[in-house]
Amino acid sequence: MPSRRKVGAVMKTDVLTLAPDTPFKAVAVQLAAWNISGAPVVDEDRHVLGVVSQGDLLQHEAPHGRLGSRQAKHKADAVFAADLMTAPAVVVHAGDDVVLAAKLLEEHHFHRLPVVDGDGVLVGIVSRSDLLRVFLRTDREIRDEVRDEVILHEMAMDPASLYVAVHNGIVTLNGAVERESMIPVLVALIRRVDGVVEVRQTLTAHLDDRGISPVPPGQVGVLSKHKPHN
Template identity: 40%
Template sequence: MKTWHVNDVMTPDVVCVGPDTPYRDVVDLLIGRRINAVPVIDDDRRVIGVVSESDLLRKVEFAGEGEPRWFERRRRGQQHKAAARTAGELMTSPAITLTPMAAVRTAARLLDESGVKQLPIVDTLGRLAGIVTRSDLLKEHLRSDDAVHADVRAAVHEVVIAENSPAVRIAVDRGVVTLAGQVDRWSTKVLLARRVALVPGVVVAVVDEVVFDFDDHRLVEPGPALFVA
């Protein structure tokens, strides 16, 4: 079964700028390309930062305002960007990046935790290799039912291959996977549902209708730790 990585969904042709790119050129680029951020790269294509719409909006936010008070450190930093003239002065650095072989789920979690809308993808030397956006991560969810069914079948086979279990029946309908049939043990039933839930394209639910012959949950669940004095 194929595991989807960032390089399966990222955009390799990335719009980027250098640190000396003027403010107005960055604005024109974002508006003209209908994007909300650009990576800033050095002469070796290493990502040194990102300029986003929020960075650019500092000029609007602080227009006509006086100096922040001495204890308003965050606003002082923001106002510094309001006076910026180049991408290098505007950018947020260091940039939050990922490698091409990072899992799609890792990218989704990082986008959520960081609050950004896109992540530059870099190779082992830190050079720009692509960019992934929130909408790119949804490509995994556009897989056909047939493709998902094939991967679910492979996942089921991996779990039950060591057992003399009857065949597990699989149905896939627009991201909902239904499992039915019988397995030898409770632990197999649990592992089966968890494994299938990781299949790319299983986006709604796993309906688990599998039954088991032997309840082994007390044998596989960890008991209290024993300490010897």
């Protein structure tokens, strides 16, 4: 099955990183210079220790009387990135589905996530705008993948046997397939193509095989040992 684009395909590898002993003012200056809202804090081996955001900097500047948590009060007194950062960091792996990254960003109200390898070493950063690029593919690119990758290679069908149109990410399918059971499989595969928003189909089948029970394994061509045979 074709898989949705992985985080590693859309992430940025040019990443601002902060050392744990980066002073507060230097953190603010670097975030402003890079025009970003946050950056990962890493150790000497680039293991992600936490993330410092503009929100953490604002908590540092907030009057103590308005802080509602012990962590917030601790950040208000912070001098270095290690004290400012939010830890442990929420991270994703380069091989993760972009949908997982999007869910984490939404759940935690983040703008970006550090991307790590299997050892927890930073390899990139992925932002909301990076994930949105998955849905910026042209209709022609989507149609070509549906025809060449899904219909031809995955379903082993002749793409010319079906009418495929794509408009604003919406795929329209018309035509006939060999078996009824192929229709939901085909639709599911197309929905996983990057950039597909919706699949609309009026497909028919030459054979309705939904009520046909599969042959139990091991029974085909086996002669009963209770019956004599020549």
